Amino acid sequence: TDLSVCLSDKRRIKPFLNRSEQEFVASRRNTVLQTLKKLKIQCSRKEVPNIALLGSGGGQRAMVGLLGSLVQLDKAGLLDCILYLSGVSGSTWCMASLYQEPDWSTKLETVKDRIIKRLKGPEVSLTDAMAKLKKYYYGKDLFSLTDVWAVMVVTSYVKEIDEHTLTEQRNQHKKDPFPIYTVIDKQCKQSSDGDPWFEINPYEAGYSLTGAFVDTCDFGSQFHEGSKKKHQDEFDMLYLQALCGSTLADEVDIKKTMWQKIKPCPPDSDKRGFPSDDPIPPSVDECYRALMDVVDMNISALNGEDTSGFDESIRTNLNDLSGGKSQLIDPMKTLETADKGAEKRYIKRFTIDVCEDLSSRIKIWLIDAGISICKCMAQWIWGRKYNFLHNMTDEAVHSTLRQSETRDYIDAGLLQNSPYFSVLREERDIDLIISLDFSDGDPFMTVTGAANTCKTLKIPFPEVNTISENKMKPKDFYVFKGQNSPTVIHIPLFNVVNCGDKVEDWRKKYRTFQGPYSAEMIADLMEVAGKNISNNREKLKEQIAAVIEEKRLSRFNNFLNKD
Structure with missing residues (x-):
C-alpha cells in the first residue's frame, strides 16, 4: 500500500520500507554479492550484508571530505558494497552534486572532476541569486530563513542553483547506493517529545523511528486529518541542501551573517544588477531607511552595542510616513539597564512591529521580501512546512506531531x-x-551520542568506550561491536595517520564557518580524506567478511534451534 494513500484514507501506517525501496534493495544486494565475489570474500545470497555509509556534517569540509572518501572507495573496489548512503548537513551537499548524474558511481572520476571544476569556479551572480529569491518568495505559502540561506549562503559554497527535484531522480540511480538526506524536527528537539529524526529520499519523507511518511512530492503540502487540502510544489535541490545544511556555526554567528546578508538594496537598484519591475512610490526611501535601521539595530544588539539611536531613527521615519505618531510599542526603560534578556525580547517585538507597519505601506517585492525576512529573523523561523500529520486521529503518532498545522525542520547537526x-x-x-x-571538535561525539541515545531508546547499538582515546590525536579507524547490533566503523577525518603530528593545524585550516575553499585546499582535503579509505582497505574488507560470518553463524544457530 502506498503511504500517501494510507494518509488520505486517514489510516496510520506502521514502519516498513515502501515498495520502491524494497525493489531497490533487492536489486542492489545482487550488485553487492557480485562485488564481494570480485573481492574474493565468500558470501551466499542470503548472507549479503546490508552496509550503510554515513557522512557527517561539517560544511564544505564535509562536502569535499565525503567526495574524496567515495573516490577512494571506488578505487578500492568497495563502493558497490554500499547499500545506503546517508548524509547530514555538508555531506548532503556532496550527495546532491553526485545524484545529479544518473548512475554516478559507474563514472565517478568524471563526475568528481565536474564537481571540483564547479567548486573552483565563479559564484552564482547576484542577479541570478535575487531572481531565485524572488521565485522562492512568491512560489510558496510558507517562506522562511531556509529560502534565504539557500540563495545567499549555500550557493556561495556549491556554486550553482540546482532547480531539479528529488523525485526526478526516481529510477535514475539503480547502480548507486540508496540516498537518504536527514534533518530534524525543531519542535520535537526543543520539547524532547516525539521523534525528532526526519529523513527525505526520492520516494518518501517522514519520521524515521515513528514510521510516518508521505510521498516526497507531497512533503510541504497542506494536510488535515491525513488528507491533502492544498498542494505545494515540491522543493528543489538547492532548497533541500539549505534545509539539511543550515548550521555552520553557533546561533550568534549565523544571526550576524544573516542580518548582513539580507540587507536589501535600495529601490533604485538598476545600478546594482537587479532592477525592480514595480513602480516606486514616493514613500519608498523612508521605508527602506527604516528597514535598514531595523537590520542595523539587530546587528548592533548582537555586538553588544547601544541600539537606542536606531530606535529613535525608526520611529522618526515611520512618524514622517504616517503624518503622526506611529503605532509602535513604547520605548523600554530597561533598555538602559543590564537586563540583556529584556533587551532581546524588546528588540524582537519591536522588529516584528516595525515590519508589520512597513508591510502595510509598500509592495515592491525586494523590500517586501526584506520585511518578511526580518520578521523571520526576529522569530528565528527555519524550514517551516505544513505538517502532513496535522490532526491525525491515530494515537500511534505522538501527540506532539499531530497538534500543529506547521513544523520547522532544521539541520540535524544541532542534535x-x-x-x-x-x-x-x-x-x-x-x-x-x-x-x-567530518565534525569539528570531539572526534567521537557523533558515535558516543548515537550510542547513548540508542541505549535510552532501546535500539540495538554496540557499546562505545573511548575514554582511553586521545581526542586531540585520534586514530584513523575504530571498530565497535556488540551482540545483536550492527557493527560500527568510525573514521575521524583528521587523525594521526593521515595528518601526523599536525592534526590541530589541519583542523584550524579547514574550519566549518569560513569562505569557500581554494582549489589547493580542495585538492589537499580530497587527498587527506581519501587516505582514510586507501590506508584501511584491508581492514574494511576484514570487517565486511566478519559481519558475513556473523550472519552465517546466526542462520546456522536459527536452523539448529528450529530442530
Missing part, C-alpha cells in the same frame, strides 16, 4: 551530527555502519 537514526530503522536491517566523521 546529532551524523545520520545514524535513518539507517537504524529496524526494517532496514543494517549489519555494518561505516561512519565518516
Whole structure:
C-alpha cells in the first residue's frame, strides 16, 4: 500500500520500507554479492550484508571530505558494497552534486572532476541569486530563513542553483547506493517529545523511528486529518541542501551573517544588477531607511552595542510616513539597564512591529521580501512546512506531531551530527555502519551520542568506550561491536595517520564557518580524506567478511534451534 494513500484514507501506517525501496534493495544486494565475489570474500545470497555509509556534517569540509572518501572507495573496489548512503548537513551537499548524474558511481572520476571544476569556479551572480529569491518568495505559502540561506549562503559554497527535484531522480540511480538526506524536527528537539529524526529520499519523507511518511512530492503540502487540502510544489535541490545544511556555526554567528546578508538594496537598484519591475512610490526611501535601521539595530544588539539611536531613527521615519505618531510599542526603560534578556525580547517585538507597519505601506517585492525576512529573523523561523500529520486521529503518532498545522525542520547537526537514526530503522536491517566523521571538535561525539541515545531508546547499538582515546590525536579507524547490533566503523577525518603530528593545524585550516575553499585546499582535503579509505582497505574488507560470518553463524544457530 502506498503511504500517501494510507494518509488520505486517514489510516496510520506502521514502519516498513515502501515498495520502491524494497525493489531497490533487492536489486542492489545482487550488485553487492557480485562485488564481494570480485573481492574474493565468500558470501551466499542470503548472507549479503546490508552496509550503510554515513557522512557527517561539517560544511564544505564535509562536502569535499565525503567526495574524496567515495573516490577512494571506488578505487578500492568497495563502493558497490554500499547499500545506503546517508548524509547530514555538508555531506548532503556532496550527495546532491553526485545524484545529479544518473548512475554516478559507474563514472565517478568524471563526475568528481565536474564537481571540483564547479567548486573552483565563479559564484552564482547576484542577479541570478535575487531572481531565485524572488521565485522562492512568491512560489510558496510558507517562506522562511531556509529560502534565504539557500540563495545567499549555500550557493556561495556549491556554486550553482540546482532547480531539479528529488523525485526526478526516481529510477535514475539503480547502480548507486540508496540516498537518504536527514534533518530534524525543531519542535520535537526543543520539547524532547516525539521523534525528532526526519529523513527525505526520492520516494518518501517522514519520521524515521515513528514510521510516518508521505510521498516526497507531497512533503510541504497542506494536510488535515491525513488528507491533502492544498498542494505545494515540491522543493528543489538547492532548497533541500539549505534545509539539511543550515548550521555552520553557533546561533550568534549565523544571526550576524544573516542580518548582513539580507540587507536589501535600495529601490533604485538598476545600478546594482537587479532592477525592480514595480513602480516606486514616493514613500519608498523612508521605508527602506527604516528597514535598514531595523537590520542595523539587530546587528548592533548582537555586538553588544547601544541600539537606542536606531530606535529613535525608526520611529522618526515611520512618524514622517504616517503624518503622526506611529503605532509602535513604547520605548523600554530597561533598555538602559543590564537586563540583556529584556533587551532581546524588546528588540524582537519591536522588529516584528516595525515590519508589520512597513508591510502595510509598500509592495515592491525586494523590500517586501526584506520585511518578511526580518520578521523571520526576529522569530528565528527555519524550514517551516505544513505538517502532513496535522490532526491525525491515530494515537500511534505522538501527540506532539499531530497538534500543529506547521513544523520547522532544521539541520540535524544541532542534535546529532551524523545520520545514524535513518539507517537504524529496524526494517532496514543494517549489519555494518561505516561512519565518516567530518565534525569539528570531539572526534567521537557523533558515535558516543548515537550510542547513548540508542541505549535510552532501546535500539540495538554496540557499546562505545573511548575514554582511553586521545581526542586531540585520534586514530584513523575504530571498530565497535556488540551482540545483536550492527557493527560500527568510525573514521575521524583528521587523525594521526593521515595528518601526523599536525592534526590541530589541519583542523584550524579547514574550519566549518569560513569562505569557500581554494582549489589547493580542495585538492589537499580530497587527498587527506581519501587516505582514510586507501590506508584501511584491508581492514574494511576484514570487517565486511566478519559481519558475513556473523550472519552465517546466526542462520546456522536459527536452523539448529528450529530442530
